[in-house]
Amino acid sequence: MTQLTLALAQIDIAFGQPEQNYQKVADSVAEAARKKADVVVLPEMWNTGYDLEHLETLADPDGLRTQTFLSDLARHYHLTIVGGSVATAENEHFFNRSLTLDAQSHLLASYAKAHLFRLMNEEKFITAGSEANHFTLAVPASVAICYDLRFPEWFRRMASDGTQLFFLPAEWPMPRLPQFAALLTARAIENQAFVVAVNRVGQDPGNDFGGQSQVIDPFGKRLLQLDDQPQVGIVTIDLAQIAAARQQIPVFTDRRPELY
Numbered sequence: 001m002t003q004l005t006l007a008l009a010q011i012d013i014a015f016g017q018p019e020q021n022y023q024k025v026a027d028s029v030a031e032a033a034r035k036k037a038d039v040v041v042l043p044e045m046w047n048t049g050y051d052l053e054h055l056e057t058l059a060d061p062d063g064l065r066t067q068t069f070l071s072d073l074a075r076h077y078h079l080t081i082v083g084g085s086v087a088t089a090e091n092e093h094f095f096n097r098s099l100t101l102d103a104q105s106h107l108l109a110s111y112a113k114a115h116l117f118r119l120m121n122e123e124k125f126i127t128a129g130s131e132a133n134h135f136t137l138a139v140p141a142s143v144a145i146c147y148d149l150r151f152p153e154w155f156r157r158m159a160s161d162g163t164q165l166f167f168l169p170a171e172w173p174m175p176r177l178p179q180f181a182a183l184l185t186a187r188a189i190e191n192q193a194f195v196v197a198v199n200r201v202g203q204d205p206g207n208d209f210g211g212q213s214q215v216i217d218p219f220g221k222r223l224l225q226l227d228d229q230p231q232v233g234i235v236t237i238d239l240a241q242i243a244a245a246r247q248q249i250p251v252f253t254d255r256r257p258e259l260y
C-alpha cells in the first residue's frame with residue numbers, strides 16, 4: 001500500500017467527564033469511517049483532559065476500558081485507531097498512555113509518555129514511561145505524545161530504529177501554537193518522515209486550546225492544517241515521499257553518530 005487516508009479527530013475534550021469523551025470519540029470514529037479513513041488519530045488525554053487532581057476516580061484502571069472500547073470500534077469500522085492517549089491507573093501509578101489498535105483488534109502499540117510537562121503540573125501526578133514504541137502501518141510507525149515533540153533525540157532514536165511515520169497526540173495550548181508548527185516541521189524534515197499531529201480544541205480551567213492539527217510530509221510540506229473548531233479532518237498521504245526525500249538527501253547515510 002503506498003497511500004494511507006488519515007482522519008484527524010480534533011475534539012473538544014470535556015474536562016473530567018470521561019462518559020462524554022468516550023461518546024465524542026465514538027462519534028468521531030464513525031465520522032472517520034464515513035469519510036473512508038484507513039487510520040483515525042485521537043488527541044492527548046482524551047478521557048479526562050488534564051483533570052490531574054481527580055485521577056484517583058477518573059483514570060482508566062489498566063487502560064482496559066479504553067482498550068476494549070477502541071478495539072471494538074476498530075473492528076466494527078475496519079480501520080486502525082491511533083488512540084491518542086488516556087489517563088490510566090496501573091499498579092498505584094498514573095500514566096499518560098497511548099494505545100493503538102488495528103481492525104483485527106490487535107494491540108499494535110502501548111506507549112506511556114516519556115517527557116512530562118511541568119507547566120501543566122503533569123510530573124506531580126503522572127509517572128513517566130521510558131520505552132519507545134514501534135509498529136507497522138504500511139511503513140514503520142511510532143507514537144510520541146505532546147511535550148515529547150521538544151526532544152529531537154527521542155524522535156531521532158525512533159527514526160534510527162526505523163520509524164518513517166510519527167503520530168503526535170497533543171493538548172498544546174494556544175499561545176505556543178507557532179512553536180508547535182515549527183517543531184512538527186523540524187521533526188519531519190530532520191527525520192525525513194511524516195508527522196501527524198492531533199491537538200484538541202476548547203478550554204480547560206487553565207488553558208485555551210486552538211487545534212491546528214496538522215500533517216507534515218518528509219520534505220517539510222504541510223499537507224493539512226485544521227483551524228480551531230472541532231472536526232474530523234481527512235488527508236491521504238503518499239508513502240513513496242519517504243523514499244523520495246531520503247534518496248534526494250541521504251541524511252541517514254551521512255550522519256556521524258560517532259561525533260555526537
Ligand SMILES: NC(=O)CCC(=O)C(=O)O
Nearest residue numbers: 117146147171172173176
Ligand atoms: N500537554 C503537553 O505536553 C503540552 C506541551 C506544551 O504545551 C509545550 O509547549 O511543549
